[in-house]
Amino acid sequence: MAEPLLSIENLRTSFHTDAGVARAVDGVSFSIGAGETVGLVGESGCGKSVTALSILRLIMPPGRIDPDSRMLFEGRDLMKLSDGEMRKIRGNRIAMIFQEPMTALNPVFTVGDQIAEVARIHEKATRRTAWKRAVEMLDLVGIPAPEERAGEYPHQLSGGMRQRIVIAMALVMRPALVVADEPTTALDVTIQAQILELLGDLQQRFGTSILLITHDMGVVAEAASRVIVMYGGEIVEESPVDRIFASPHHPYTEGLLGAMPRVGQERERLQTIPGTVPAPTAWPSGCRFHDRCGYSWERTAHEHPPLYDVGPGHRSRCHLAQEPERRQHPHEPVVVQRGVPA
């Protein structure tokens, strides 16, 4: 395989709070190839958004990326760049799309102005050329009457329109990698499909790689070619997208898929995963999922599983890889009731 565009090795990001050290991302390694779309999936609080912000080094105190983490991007370690060099990468080589199009835009500037700002930052473009770029971008993301829209303020536009604006801002410099943090979560379903289609289109045209962060397996199925499932600050399963739907290995992934409605399947109700995500200040011992898992046994409570190879391009952090016969004997999980973390 050719050199990946981004390769993350042992990323650790922690937050030093009064309640203790929250290890939100705890030793995550993965890579993204050029032009590839990778889905990063997990429940709220599993560390996926922190991973995204870490890639752009946008973690603010009391948060901190462990200096031993490595993030090789286009042959350079992002961890070793100065703040100024990092700023030249943000928005230029790596851009980010946010979840809430309602709040990701500055209310006091026109949308054209905000798109133009990116060109002004990275190309020292004049006001006039930057504005022209902004109008082009609006056209590119499928906004009708771009000249007029460019002069409007965010509050004058619908949610779907605003998400298109946010995408336009991210793509002004034709970045090699776009980190999309739940880009469709705040939108209604028909708009979701449009936005995903738009992202796919633009990816085809510019050869952009996309790290698609979501909690929606349906979005992953539609857009990604590879899936990374995160739980408790670490990767629990990684697989090509077709494999994970056909034969998920990790019980947590199974749970996620069971919680997803599918057409043509008659079911009384959707499954849920019992319990809640543990607090990042105190991950459970052994397998971090063991107290919510229907297959757990003594070993899972004490021994932290590594990522086992379970198929081509398919890895899973579950001891079932070594003791597959235990899958025949599911039981009720011993859910520990957790207090709400302070």
Place this chain on the structure above:
Amino acid sequence: MFADALARLAAGYRRLATPAKVALAVLLAMYLVALLAPVIAPYAPSQQLDIVALKSQAPTAAHPFGTDRFSRDVLTRVLYGTRVSLTIAMFAVLISAVVGTLYGLVAATMGSVVDALMMRLLDAVLSIPRVLLLLAVLAIWSPVPVSTLILLLGLTGWFETSRMVRAEALTLRERDFVIAARSLGAGRGRVMARHLLPNVLVPVIVAATLGIGNVIVLEAGLSFIGIGAREPAASLGTMFHDGTEAFVGTWWLALFPGIALVVAVVAVNVLGDGLRALLDPRQLPAAPLGMRSATSRATVT
């Protein structure tokens, strides 16, 4: 761009509650009169008209506000006094707003160490009461020129503003659009100028408007104890002070400057409340005064 801003200003004015509109009109009229004092005042402010015939005269048609014991026309002096008081208040508040905003923004954006240092410094300064500080300085250094008085009032009035701006900026910093701007490569300066500053301006404007009323009263208070703006640039406070010395016989000397003071301060406060209700709906006042409830009610309808 300019026409756009003007149109938005006009739209904002239309949404202002009626009492605030009246207050704005009163204030504009007072500022206009103050500005034009040399043109519209019938006499020069320190002109002694006729020390024998026109000494301490009660209001007449020729001198509607009467004359003082130096036979100076009180109407003329009220016009000039308004000019002095409003000028001092306006520029002092301008200085406070600018310094406070910059201090707050810098504290909020330059990292936790700078922030902690700047805030502890602020705590230290805040522990000295403003009036006491002014008294101390002015007692040693009196009479001061008007420009110095403006500077003193301005430089002792920005502490609260800077705190508010810092708090506001700290919240803004976590907002998506600021993080989005940083994710697109915006540096510290750009974030401050484009994303934080315009979004803290609204509370600053409200606070500054209310601050004008404060400074008018404060300056009048300083003048009243004899250390404010002195002759020849007598402010309303100074005139009021001089007038009260002989209130029984010559009540007009204190009454007219007093009325001007009250009208200006009330107008500023009503306008400030109106702006707050309009721009900052989170802080609708709990209507402790009849005036305020009138303001908020008018906004709702």
